[in-house]
Amino acid sequence: MILILFGPPGAGKGTQGSRIVEACGVPKISTGEIFRDLAAAKTELGLTAKSYWSTGKLVPDEIVVGLVKERIAKADCAKGFILDGFPRTVSQAETFDIMLSQSGNKLDGVIDFEANVDELVRRLSGRRTCDNCGATFHIITLPPKVDGLCDYCGSELIQRNDDNPESIRTRLKEYSSKTEPVINYYVSNGLLHRVDADRLPDVVFNEVLELLKTVNCGASKEALVG
Ligand code: ADP
Numbered sequence: 001m002i003l004i005l006f007g008p009p010g011a012g013k014g015t016q017g018s019r020i021v022e023a024c025g026v027p028k029i030s031t032g033e034i035f036r037d038l039a040a041a042k043t044e045l046g047l048t049a050k051s052y053w054s055t056g057k058l059v060p061d062e063i064v065v066g067l068v069k070e071r072i073a074k075a076d077c078a079k080g081f082i083l084d085g086f087p088r089t090v091s092q093a094e095t096f097d098i099m100l101s102q103s104g105n106k107l108d109g110v111i112d113f114e115a116n117v118d119e120l121v122r123r124l125s126g127r128r129t130c131d132n133c134g135a136t137f138h139i140i141t142l143p144p145k146v147d148g149l150c151d152y153c154g155s156e157l158i159q160r161n162d163d164n165p166e167s168i169r170t171r172l173k174e175y176s177s178k179t180e181p182v183i184n185y186y187v188s189n190g191l192l193h194r195v196d197a198d199r200l201p202d203v204v205f206n207e208v209l210e211l212l213k214t215v216n217c218g219a220s221k222e223a224l225v226g
């Protein structure tokens with residue numbers, strides 16, 4: 001199964017993606033996470049990319065495409081994978097199609113998580129992320145049990161570099177000018193499924209499970225019954 005999770009920043013792709021991983025047993029590839037890891041390791045590529053993403057700008061296509069190509073060639077992707085945060089431009093979508101056809105694979109579906117802008121800003125500005133395991137919390141709607149610490153691994157919660165008001169504004173602008181056009185690309189080949197992501201995570205996930213029944217996801221029956 002090859003699935004793309006699509007939608008604006010804060011729509012819940014990461015949260016839903018982790019749940020899909022549990023249900024389907026294929027890895028999730030988050031380009032944002034790859035960039036944050038590379039930046040933490042202070043590689044040259046990582047620092048170049050950070051000069052874009054920390055201000056909310058998209059990282060140049062050449063950099064992103066190279067990293068994705070390398071990642072999906074790894075053994076754990078042989079049975080399929082879920083992409084979170086890629087493709088984010090029409091050019092990336094076109095290149096991805098070429099990559100897939102060269103390896104004899106095909107895309108099974110694109111889930112578009114849609115949420116209104118006020119809700120996105122609210123989610124992003126209150127978001128806290130675990131520095132160690134990547135779990136996310138929200139200071140008001142999903143606070144950790146112990147202030148400032150991750151419920152799952154006990155590590156420190158941080159506010160992402162790009163979760164500040166100015167970067168959030170830039171990310172939303174980048175989304176509407178460069179990423180939203182990708183929707184039409186997938187509508188035209190019949191692969192796009194829209195989900196209303198303004199709702200609570202459990203409600204959204206139930207709808208995602210319904211959708212997964214229609215793509216060849218490899219999930220166990222129980223997981224899909226929910
Ligand atoms: P979010 O969806 O919450 O904005 P991500 O963690 O997916 O965050 O990505 C963080 C940042 O990494 C993006 O704002 C962008 O700068 C960069 N990025 C991630 N994926 C891509 C991509 N496919 N193309 C260009 N830039 C990307």
Ligand code: ZN
Nearest residue numbers: 130133150153
């Ligand atoms: Zn954690």
